[in-house]
Amino acid sequence: MNRSNLTIAVRVALHVRDHGSATVNEIARNLELSRTSVENAVGTLTELGLVVDAPSAGGRGAGRPARRFTFESGSAYVIGVDVGIASVRVVVADLRGDVVVQQSFAGVAGARDGAAKLTAVVDDIREVLAGAMIPTSRLRAIGVSLPGIVDDSGRVVTSVVIPEWSGIDIGAQLQAVFGCPVSVDNGVRLAAVAEHHLGVAQLVDDVLYLSVGNRIAMGLIIGGRPRRGIHNAAGDIGRLAFPGLVTQTGQLTWRSGQTAEEVFGLARAGDASASAELGDFVDQLARGIATLVLTVDPAMVVIGGGLSAAHEQFLDPLRAALAAHIGLPFSVPLVEARLGAEAASHGALVFAFRRHASAIYNLDGMPVPPITPLPAEVVVGAESR
Structure with missing residues (x-):
């Protein structure tokens, strides 16, 4: 965001909203604006109820302390x-x-x-x-x-x-x-918007967010904005990108147990069929993600949903399988979603x-x-x- 293109009132509001209370002189100095411009902006913001007088801190010097203003967030x-x-x-x-x-x-x-x-x-x-x-x-x-x-x-x-x-x-x-x-x-x-704005993907503007839980679904952030597509269907890829893993509704299916949690538990306990199914699942998922990565070329892949917390059983082998399927001299960070x-x-x-x-x-x-x-x-x- 280029804040120099914003109106003076918005710039002043942002200053007290995001940086705390300040005097007119402090705002003018920090924003490189004239005192008169800041006074006019503060007057406008006060009328809107966005800015109020900050509680007096009580200075030690002689004379009345400078009037401070704060953002009225509540x-x-x-x-x-x-x-x-x-x-x-x-x-x-x-x-x-x-x-x-x-x-x-x-x-x-x-x-x-x-x-x-x-x-x-x-x-x-x-x-x-x-x-x-x-x-x-x-x-x-x-x-x-x-x-x-x-x-x-x-x-x-x-x-x-x-x-x-x-x-x-x-x-x-x-x-x-x-x-x-x-x-x-x-x-x-x-969910992709949240991970980009306040989660694990704040520093990148091209993000592939994949939710892997009861279903597989995707969200895309391209150029810092969520991608909707002309038919609002961008990301509805479960049935096509991951054939064999999901039903027509995008629902994940398992052979070794009723739920993913049960299959993961059996695999941890040494069950051979559950371990084999989990290995196949990771490989097929990585193949689908590789197709998406080479289509979009994101800076980061974020994995959310219920399976994202299974590090050693899921994310670690998924990273290795993704790198193998991409097979190019670069790697795409694959990380766990922060906001769950x-x-x-x-x-x-x-x-x-x-x-x-x-x-x-x-x-x-x-x-x-x-x-x-x-x-x-x-x-x-x-x-x-």
Whole structure:
């Protein structure tokens, strides 16, 4: 981002948002602006409620201390929601991008139909807001992650995981309830966005993110932006890139056990058939990734999903197999995702800040803030519905 092209008001807002309180003289010096320009910008930002007087530190010198200004981060909030069959995750951040509450709930699998699934998500969001004592009126935007192909307007084109929502504008439904802008996108794409913005891939702009869990799905970051494609289907590659590993819905299948966890456990215990199946799985997966790598030529491959934590059984042999399949005099870093199961909800939060900056800050041109997640021990989990 070239901050020199931003308006003076935005530059001043970013300075106090991202660097802390400051006087007019300090802001003018750091931004190389005139004092008058900064004073005018501070006046505008004060009227918008984005900047307030900082608490006085009490100086020792004679005379009144210089007036300091600080960013009013708690005046409004933005929400990221990750909707899934197994879980619904909700994160709430203030205007500085600091996550103030994060909670997980049972997924929507038990809801009887599409309307009931949507009601369950609405109830989850309301519960989080009530628990944090945040009135709905202070909610500025919502980002939603869900499984399926989603068009650029936020309408669900198709979802094999939540088929009742196919063809439904979930964003419009939520906007009607909460009265703020809502953006919706594919969960794996938003997980890639999160790893690029605040996770393991912050320093590179071409990223191939692969989620390997119950399914195999991909998200692409090209030139620092998520790749949607003309039909919004970029990344829906499970059935084609990994034949033999997945079903028509992208679901992974196993011969030696019912689940991946069971197969990995059997292999660790020395079961020959499970070890052989795992070896074949890694080799076929590496072949598919090599095809994608040589098509996109990313700076990094990020592996997320439930299998990403199995280092010695999965990631280490996958790296070796990938290098063998690529067979060229360069290597592509293959790394474990940093955000784990929380990636998509935080990606939805980034998405909301990016899509609705003007509504969030009442100021055009404000970029996405650095997102600061809560420590893992602070995250709240809920029991089944």
